[in-house]
Amino acid sequence: QVQLQESGPGLVKPSQTLSLTCTVSGGSISSGSYYWSWIRQPAGKGLEWIGRIYTSGSTNYNPSLKSRVTISADTSKNQFSLKLISVTAADTAVYYCARVDPVLFGSNWYFDLWGRGTLVTVSS
Amino acid sequence: QSALTQPRSVSGSPGQSVTISCTGTSSDVGGYNYVSWYQHHPGKAPKLMIYDVTKRPSGVPDRFSGSKSGKTASLTISGLQAEDEADYYCFSYAGSYIFGVFGGGTKLTVL
Numbered sequence: 001q002v003q004l005q006e007s008g009p010g011l012v013k014p015s016q017t018l019s020l021t022c023t024v025s026g027g028s029i030s031s032g033s034y035y036w037s038w039i040r041q042p043a044g045k046g047l048e049w050i051g052r053i054y055t056s057g058s059t060n061y062n063p064s065l066k067s068r069v070t071i072s073a074d075t076s077k078n079q080f081s082l083k084l085i086s087v088t089a090a091d092t093a094v095y096y097c098a099r100v101d102p103v104l105f106g107s108n109w110y111f112d113l114w115g116r117g118t119l120v121t122v123s124s
Numbered sequence: 125q126s127a128l129t130q131p132r133s134v135s136g137s138p139g140q141s142v143t144i145s146c147t148g149t150s151s152d153v154g155g156y157n158y159v160s161w162y163q164h165h166p167g168k169a170p171k172l173m174i175y176d177v178t179k180r181p182s183g184v185p186d187r188f189s190g191s192k193s194g195k196t197a198s199l200t201i202s203g204l205q206a207e208d209e210a211d212y213y214c215f216s217y218a219g220s221y222i223f224g225v226f227g228g229g230t231k232l233t234v235l
Contacts, residue, residue, distance in 0.1 A: 046228035109217045114169040
């Protein structure tokens, strides 16, 4: 049974870089044809798709965050990561990692597996 | 890109039916049949409940159904149960530039 778990600092200072890791257990991130995504939810607000990385290593990003976001994968550790630079208080949110299985669902846009999320607060 | 519009809250008694709407534009909900719905109990991982507007993943009860008319997608939950109390989010593909957008979320209260 594949599971996702987010990890990283819970507190980041303004203007610094937010770095999170999603560890995938029970399956390999480099096998199959999956998209591995990051999604966030600011307090009291809805979800926002941040971006994703495909098994091949190609990436797509939300245009509103594209200039500040990098998503990468470390297949040796079975992890994928999120880096968000120049953070402000508006980046305070619960961050989720999620999987898309286009083979199972016939589309590149259904998040069939999620982590429980990790809260990141941007504050000095 | 604005979030899809959902009612902030809906409620219903056990056994009743409720419908949650998700309104977008011709660039997302109205333009594609790639709408999905997610159930989220706070503190837990969100769960895919509906995809392709109307389809249910394996294991999701048939009390959950989806539909779409024009720019508005809907999630209907019939035979409400206490465990259905959760936040519900819609998501729509929005083309090869925006990619995708979520709704603002709806809190379902089972009275």
